[in-house]
Amino acid sequence: MAKILVTGGTGFIGSHTVVELQKKGFEVVIVDNLSNSNIDVLLGIEKITGIRPAFENIDCVDYVSMDRMFEKHNNIEAIIHFAASKAVGESVEKPLHYYRNNLVSLINLLQLMPIHKVKNFVFSSSCTVYGQPDVLPVTENAPIKFAMSPYGNTKQIGEEIIRDTIHANPCYQSIILRYFNPIGAHASAEIGELPNGVPNNLLPFVTQTAIGLRKQLQVYGNDYNTPDGSCIRDYIHVVDLAKAHVIAVQRMLTGQAGCRVETFNLGTGRGLSVLEIIETFEKVNGVKVPYKIVARREGDIEKVWADPTYANNVLGWTATETLEETLRSSWVWEQNLAKRSKAE
Ligand code: WQD
Numbered sequence: 350m351a352k353i354l355v356t357g358g359t360g361f362i363g364s365h366t367v368v369e370l371q372k373k374g375f376e377v378v379i380v381d382n383l384s385n386s387n388i389d390v391l392l393g394i395e396k397i398t399g400i401r402p403a404f405e406n407i408d409c410v411d412y413v414s415m416d417r418m419f420e421k422h423n424n425i426e427a428i429i430h431f432a433a434s435k436a437v438g439e440s441v442e443k444p445l446h447y448y449r450n451n452l453v454s455l456i457n458l459l460q461l462m463p464i465h466k467v468k469n470f471v472f473s474s475s476c477t478v479y480g481q482p483d484v485l486p487v488t489e490n491a492p493i494k495f496a497m498s499p500y501g502n503t504k505q506i507g508e509e510i511i512r513d514t515i516h517a518n519p520c521y522q523s524i525i526l527r528y529f530n531p532i533g534a535h536a537s538a539e540i541g542e543l544p545n546g547v548p549n550n551l552l553p554f555v556t557q558t559a560i561g562l563r564k565q566l567q568v569y570g571n572d573y574n575t576p577d578g579s580c581i582r583d584y585i586h587v588v589d590l591a592k593a594h595v596i597a598v599q600r601m602l603t604g605q606a607g608c609r610v611e612t613f614n615l616g617t618g619r620g621l622s623v624l625e626i627i628e629t630f631e632k633v634n635g636v637k638v639p640y641k642i643v644a645r646r647e648g649d650i651e652k653v654w655a656d657p658t659y660a661n662n663v664l665g666w667t668a669t670e671t672l673e674e675t676l677r678s679s680w681v682w683e684q685n686l687a688k689r690s691k692a693e
Contacts, residue, residue, distance in 0.1 A: 350374040350375050350376055351375055351376070351426040351427065351598075351602055352375070352376040352377075352378060352422065352424055352425050352426055353370055353375050353376070353377050353378070353425070353426065353427050353428070353429060353598060354378050354380065354422070354425045354427070354428045354429070354467075355367055355370070355377055355378070355379050355380075355402075355428075355429045355431065356379075356380045356381070356409050356428065356429070356430045356431055356432035356454070356458070357380075357381055357386075357430070357431030357432030357433065357473070358377065358379030358380070358381055358402065358404075358431065359379060359381040359383060359386040359387065359388065359390040359391065359404075360381065360385060360386045360431055360432075361386075361531065361541070361542045361543070361544075361587060362431055362473065362528070362531055362587055362590055362591065363379070363381070363386075363429075363431040363432075364386075364390045364393065364394055364540045365535060365540060365587045365588055365590070365591035366429060366431070366590075366591040366594045366595070367379060367394055367402055368394055368397050368398055368535065368540065368591065369588070369591040369592050369594070369595045370594075370595055370598070371394070371398040371400050371402070372398060373595050373599075375595075375598070376403075377402040377403070378402065378403045378404075378405065378418075378422045378425065379391075379402050379403065379404045379405070380404075380405045380407050380409060380415070380418060380432065381404070381405075381406065381407075381432065382406065382407060382408040382409070382432070383406060384408075384434075384545075385434070385435075385544060385545050386543065386545070387543055387545075388404075388406075390540060390543070391404055393539040393540040394539075394540060396537070396539045397535060397537050397539050397540065403422065405418050405421075405422075408454075409430075409432045409453075409454030409457055409458065410449065410450060410453045410454050410457065411457075412457045412460070412461075415457050415458070415461055416461060416464070419461055419464070419465040419467075420465075423465070425465065425467050426467070426468075426469060426602060427467070427469035427470070427471065427598045427601060427602060428458060428462070428467055428469070428470050428471065429471040429473070429594055429597075429598065430454075430455065430458055430470065430471065430472055430473060431473045432454055433450065433451040433454065433455075433473065433503070434446065434447050434450050434451060434500070435475075435500060436500065436549035436550070437477065437497075437498045437500050437501070437549070437646070437648040437649065438498075438549055438646050438647065438648055438649075439500075439549055440498045440499040440500035440501075440503075440648065441498055441499065441647045441648045443499075444499040447499045447500055447503050448499065448502075448503060451500075451503035451504075451507065452503055452506060452507065452510070455472075455507050455510060455511075456510065458470070459510065459511070459514045462521065463518065463521075468520060468521045468522065468601075469521070469522055469523075469598065469601040469602065469606075470511070470521065470522070470523040470524075471523070471524050471525075471526060471594060471597050471598060471601075472507065472508070472511055472523060472524070472525045472526065473526060473528065474504045474507065474508055474525050474526060474527045474528070474612075475500075475501065475504045475527055475528050476527050476528065476529045476530075476583070476614070476616065476653050476655065477496060477497070477498065477500060477501030477504055477650070478493055478496065478501060478504050478505045478508060478527060479491050479492075479493065479494060479653060480493075480494030480495050480496055480497055480501065480650060481494065481497065481650040481651055481652075481653070482494070482653060485620070485652065485653065485654060486583075486616075486618055486620075486654050486655055486656035487614065487653060487654070487655060487656060488614070488656040488658070488659065489527070489612050489613065489614055489659055493505055493508075497648050497649070497650050498647075498648035500648070501648075508525055508612070511523050511525065511610060512610050515608075515609060515610045519608050519609075520608055521608065522601050522606045522607065522608050522609060522610070523610045523611075524597040524600065524601060524606060524610070524611050524612075524613070525610060525611070525612040525613070526593060526594065526597060526612075526613055526615050527612065527613065527614050527615065528585070528590060528615050528616075529582065529583035529584070529585050529614070529615065529616035529617070529653070529654065529655050530550075530551075530582045530583060530584045530585065531584075531585055531586075531587045531590050532550075532551075532552040532584050532585070532586070532587065532675055532676075532679055533552075533586040533587050533588065533670065533674075533675040533676070533678045533679050534587065534678045534679055534681065534682035535587075535588060535678070535682075536588075536678060538678075538681045538682045538684075538685040539685075541678075541679070541682030541683075541685075541686075542587075542679070542682070543686070551582075551623060551626065552584075552626075552679050553683075554566055555626070555627060555630055555638050555679070556679050556680055556682070556683035557683065558638050558639060558640070559630070559631075559634070559636040559637070559638050559680065559683070560683050560684065560687055564639070565639045565640060565641050566627070566638055566639065566640035566641070567640070567641055567643045568623050568624065568627075568640050568641065568642050568643065569623075569643060569644070569645055569646035569649060570642070570643075570644065570645035570646070570649070571624070571642045572645070573645075573651045573652070574651060574652075575622055575651065575652055576622065577622050577624045577625070578624075579622045579623035579624045580622065580623055580649055580650070580651060580652060581620040581621065581622050581651070581652035581653070581654065582620065582621065582623075582652075582653060582654065583616035583617055583618070583619060583620055583621075583653065583654035583655045584617070584619075584621055584626065584672070584675065585615065585616055585617050585668050585675075586668065586670035586674070586675040586678070588670065589615075589617075589668040589669060589670050590615055590668075592666065593613070593615050593660065593664060593666045596664050596665065596666050597613075597664065600664065611663070613659055613660040613663070613664060614655040614656065614657050614659065614660060615655070615657065615660060615666075615668075616654060616655025616657050616668070617654075617655065617657065617668040618654065618655055618656060618657050618668075619654060619672070620652060620653075620654030621672070626676070627640060629672060629673070629676055630676045630679075630680070633673045633676045633677050633680075634676065634677060634680040636680070
């Protein structure tokens with residue numbers, strides 16, 4: 350079966366995608382510098398699938414090491430590129446880290462593809478490329494607006510770099526996947542969201558507050574133009590998201606993509622506010638999440654949710670997990686983490 354390179358494969362979405370790739374019989378090579386993940390994730394993947402993926406502890410920004418990696422793991426047939434920094438708020442504080450890490454890693458991979466005869470590239474993009482859309486739900490044809498954060502800008506620039514590269518090399522093909530907000534965890538609770546340090550994203554902060562690791566969740570603003578004043582997002586189960594990546598790889602390997610760039614929104618089509626997430630999480634799991642409304646976070650947009658029709662029709666992919674199941678899986682994962690740290 351084809352060999353797939355997954356950069357950032359010990360990360361949240363990456364690890365779940367590795368599991369789905371292995372379930373479909375793909376051989377997986379993970380490259381990750383473990384800057385926002387943990388080597389134990391390999392064990393979690395192996396516990397689920399019985400297969401420990403090949404792993405290279407490399408920073409994708411390091412061209413020479415990546416070149417050597419392609420030499421070692423030859424006949425890679427497709428790349429799924431997750432490895433990037435991904436926190437909106439952090440990117441406002443550290444823009445140069447984001448531009449260097451997210452763009453140099455991408456350019457390295459695109460330069461190494463023709464050298465190592467890899468023709469298929471899946472890019473991890475984000476709904477942040479839309480900025481604050483004028484029309485909701487947002488479709489792939491929506492105008493790319495001013496990105497409200499350096500993180501969002503790296504995704505916009507990254508997409509442009511890919512489009513120009515594929516245009517110049519028409520025998521290559523790329524599928525750009527624009528994620529909305531990935532949350533949840535694998536049903537086994539062997540893998541899940543495991544940010545290093547203080548979480549930037551909402552759900553890990555919610556689960557760590559609920560379990561007592563954090564005293565209080567800070568809700569960044571309730572003065573937005575939304576029904577309850579808090580920001581609205583399209584929260585999608587990470588396993589639904591992972592499955593879309595397998596479909597994208599299969600689409601390119603079977604030549605259905607056609608030597609060009611295709612772009613898809615991966616969302617549920619449902620917008621939920623921060624306060625609705627907290628309320629539903631508490632109801633589903635029977636726990637309390639103490640929170641305090643504080644000032645808005647710089648870089649946040651007010652509201653965004655997907656029109657996933659194009660992905661539904663062209664990829665034959667739809668998000669199927671319910672919100673309740675998704676929020677339950679996040680909580681079970683956090684509880685499992687707590688058990689593990691007690692056992693250590
Ligand atoms: C969601 C909402 C916050 C934390 C980014 C990327 C996206 C994806 C996920 C990669 C916002 C609010 C958050 C907290 C809060 N990245 N919030 N208190 O910024 O929508 O999306 O991360 O997969 O591509 O753009 O996600 O989870 O940080 O925030 O009130 O402690 O929760 O203000 O409204 P975001 P997020």
